[in-house]
Amino acid sequence: MAGILVFVEQRGGEVRKASLQAVSEAKRQGGPVSAVLPGSGVGDAAAGLGAWGADTIYVADDAKLGFYSAEGYAEAVVKAVEQEQPSALFFAGTAMGRDLAPRVAARLGVGAIADAVGLTRDGDAFSVRRPVYSGKAFATANTGGKTPQVISLRPNVFAAEEVAGAGVVVAVDGLSLSIRALVKELIEAEGGELDVAEADIIVSGGRGIKGPENFALIKSLADALGGAVGASRAAVDAGWIEHSHQVGQTGKVVSPSLYIACGISGAIQHLAGMSSSKVIVAINKDPDAPIFKIADYGVVGDLFDVIPPMVEAIKAL
Amino acid sequence: MNCIVCMASVPDTASVIKIGGDGKGIDESGIKWIVSPYDEYALEEALQITEAQGGEVTVVTYGPDHAEAALRDCLARGAHQAVHIRGGEATLGDSLTIAKVLAAAIKDREYDLILCGFKGVGTDCGQVGQMLAELLDLPHAANVTELEVGDGSLTAGRDVEGGKEKVESPLPALLTCQKGLNEPRYAALKGIMAAKKKPVEKVEVSSLGIDEGGGGFYAVEKLELPPEKAAGTIIQGDDDASAAAAELVKLLREEAKAI
Numbered sequence: 200m201a202g203i204l205v206f207v208e209q210r211g212g213e214v215r216k217a218s219l220q221a222v223s224e225a226k227r228q229g230g231p232v233s234a235v236l237p238g239s240g241v242g243d244a245a246a247g248l249g250a251w252g253a254d255t256i257y258v259a260d261d262a263k264l265g266f267y268s269a270e271g272y273a274e275a276v277v278k279a280v281e282q283e284q285p286s287a288l289f290f291a292g293t294a295m296g297r298d299l300a301p302r303v304a305a306r307l308g309v310g311a312i313a314d315a316v317g318l319t320r321d322g323d324a325f326s327v328r329r330p331v332y333s334g335k336a337f338a339t340a341n342t343g344g345k346t347p348q349v350i351s352l353r354p355n356v357f358a359a360e361e362v363a364g365a366g367v368v369v370a371v372d373g374l375s376l377s378i379r380a381l382v383k384e385l386i387e388a389e390g391g392e393l394d395v396a397e398a399d400i401i402v403s404g405g406r407g408i409k410g411p412e413n414f415a416l417i418k419s420l421a422d423a424l425g426g427a428v429g430a431s432r433a434a435v436d437a438g439w440i441e442h443s444h445q446v447g448q449t450g451k452v453v454s455p456s457l458y459i460a461c462g463i464s465g466a467i468q469h470l471a472g473m474s475s476s477k478v479i480v481a482i483n484k485d486p487d488a489p490i491f492k493i494a495d496y497g498v499v500g501d502l503f504d505v506i507p508p509m510v511e512a513i514k515a516l
Numbered sequence: 517m518n519c520i521v522c523m524a525s526v527p528d529t530a531s532v533i534k535i536g537g538d539g540k541g542i543d544e545s546g547i548k549w550i551v552s553p554y555d556e557y558a559l560e561e562a563l564q565i566t567e568a569q570g571g572e573v574t575v576v577t578y579g580p581d582h583a584e585a586a587l588r589d590c591l592a593r594g595a596h597q598a599v600h601i602r603g604g605e606a607t608l609g610d611s612l613t614i615a616k617v618l619a620a621a622i623k624d625r626e627y628d629l630i631l632c633g634f635k636g637v638g639t640d641c642g643q644v645g646q647m648l649a650e651l652l653d654l655p656h657a658a659n660v661t662e663l664e665v666g667d668g669s670l671t672a673g674r675d676v677e678g679g680k681e682k683v684e685s686p687l688p689a690l691l692t693c694q695k696g697l698n699e700p701r702y703a704a705l706k707g708i709m710a711a712k713k714k715p716v717e718k719v720e721v722s723s724l725g726i727d728e729g730g731g732g733f734y735a736v737e738k739l740e741l742p743p744e745k746a747a748g749t750i751i752q753g754d755d756d757a758s759a760a761a762a763e764l765v766k767l768l769r770e771e772a773k774a775i
């Protein structure tokens with residue numbers, strides 16, 4: 200069985216959780232697991248990957264890789280592919296992974312499958328289950344026998360688990376970096392807010408919260424749970440909160456372990472962004488709101504009356 | 517500043533999806549085909565850039581006959597030229613083949629900027645743009661929500677988790693456009709009338725040297741509707757919201773083990 204190479208993403212030397220999930224999933228698939236980590240000054244991060252299941256860790260350490268660039272990072276990944284000759288190449292489906300995977304695939308002359316939520320394997324060949332038509336259907340697809348099979352995994356769907364192991368760190372050979380599209384700066388959102396795409400718990404507000412000031416109520420529930428604040432498009436378009444919080448077809452696609460929709464009706468385009476959440480809770484005063492059809496738990500009631508005692512009950516836990 | 521917009525014709529986002537007879541694609545009866553929503557941001561940006569700086573907008577689509585309606589919609593909104601590469605039934609979702617088709621059709625045209633959508637609604641891949649950039653050996657920036665195009669270079673802001681990356685790139689370049697970049701215009705009646713008279717250039721895939729049945733890079737084994745969800749537990753909170761809140765928290769803690 201040929202191995203799986205996993206692209207590992209870091210920011211400021213810290214490996215992203217979604218990448219650990221991808222390494223762990225590669226490990227669970229059996230066979231050799233390697234990782235490729237581009238960046239600048241990322242040696243320590245590389246050494247830690249063995250504990251998540253990587254047997255070999257290719258490091259591309261270069262000042263020019265301090266910020267992400269599709270061109271530079273693709274060069275690092277392709278060089279690691281040449282060294283390792285894997286049968287599959289996994290990416291975490293983050294903004295970076297989803298951008299890089301197709302560029303790398305095209306450079307290798309193979310296709311790519313985005314947004315895997317399930318993997319089955321027959322020998323070296325993967326069948327990948329992925330949502331299409333905004334989650335209104337699921338396709339099972341393969342790369343038509345071409346290798347390496349480039350696959351990005353939806354974050355928070357596959358578990359990260361530590362294993363007893365220590366990987367061997369190897370430098371990527373012969374990097375030749377010519378980067379045209381350069382990241383000059385990363386502007387972090389104010390207050391270091393937790394991003395919905397990375398959160399394990401999300402509390403979202405929609406038009407039912409009636410005004411921008413009431414996002415404070417949504418935030419009080421999110422804070423009590425250690426989660427992030429999401430929003431429907433209606434709330435974003437009304438200017439109540441920034442687009443980076445929007446969940447749905449034209450927002451972020453999320454799969455947290457808990458999603459609480461407050462004053463959101465459950466339009467198909469909203470469901471497109473959150474229907475694969477593990478536990479869905481709806482708080483809505485309209486018993487016929489479509490959101491209740493996909494909710495695991497629901498409260499029919501006024502969110503302004505329900506949320507404050509919820510926050511109290513959670514704090515009392 | 518000449519711009520090429522790659523546009524996919526896709527089912528209306530409100531469509532009810534049914535599985536087709538072969539179990540691998542959708543039942544297309546009754547589907548309304550539209551310009552993929554993210555491609556509207558790409559087109560709008562191209563229109564604004566050429567309005568400000570001169571040049572032409574060419575919209576290119578690779579798709580079956582239904583793609584012509586979406587192409588006319590783009591002309592009606594102000595695109596100068598339209599190219600319809602006919603085909604694509606067999607290669608839906610095969611991002612690399614689609615990118616190869618588009619690359620072959622675009623490579624000899626004059627352009628400073630190629631604009632794509634962040635993802636095609638339906639395929640939900642978000643891959644064709646980056647692959648096209650690689651095949652044409654262009655720099656790219658994906659997921660763009662802010663853009664300034666200057667003389668020979670551009671600055672773009674792209675959404676990433678918890679922030680924004682500022683990217684600088686020389687031209688020509690390729691961008692994939694995200695919500696927030698602009699507010700797409702709709703076609704006015706005058707534009708719709710004018711679009712009827714604008715020619716659509718038809719290109720056959722075979723003339724681009726691509727074999728659609730040649731065994732692609734993405735093979736669908738099956739397409740299914742999502743599993744039915746068991747009915748959830750609904751708590752009445754109209755009379756006693758506090759009791760309902762307490763019960764919900766208890767269920768989330770003890771039954772769902774979610775908090």
Ligand SMILES: Cc1cc2nc3c(=O)[nH]c(=O)nc-3n(C[C@H](O)[C@H](O)[C@H](O)COP(=O)(O)OP(=O)(O)OC[C@H]3O[C@@H](n4cnc5c(N)ncnc54)[C@H](O)[C@@H]3O)c2cc1C
Nearest residue numbers: 405406407431432433447448449450462463464469484502
């Ligand atoms: C191309 C396209 C893309 C789209 N993309 C997205 C997307 O990415 N994300 C998205 O969310 N939408 C998207 N939409 C919009 C979508 O169709 C809906 O319009 C939107 O989701 C509605 O937002 P909402 O549920 O907050 O508002 P509404 O539908 O108005 O629902 C408000 C809900 O709040 C409830 N409510 C009111 N007051 C209270 C109260 N006091 N207590 C409890 N409940 C209350 C009401 O009963 C109602 O159910 C898109 C649409 C299109 C056409």
Ligand SMILES: Nc1ncnc2c1ncn2[C@@H]1O[C@H](COP(=O)(O)O)[C@@H](O)[C@H]1O
Nearest residue numbers: 522523578632633635636641642643644
């Ligand atoms: N058949 C097509 N014809 C023209 N452009 C396309 C086609 N398919 C995809 N694109 C472009 O590539 C983007 C991403 O599509 P996808 O990779 O399918 O999600 C779309 O938003 C379009 O800009």
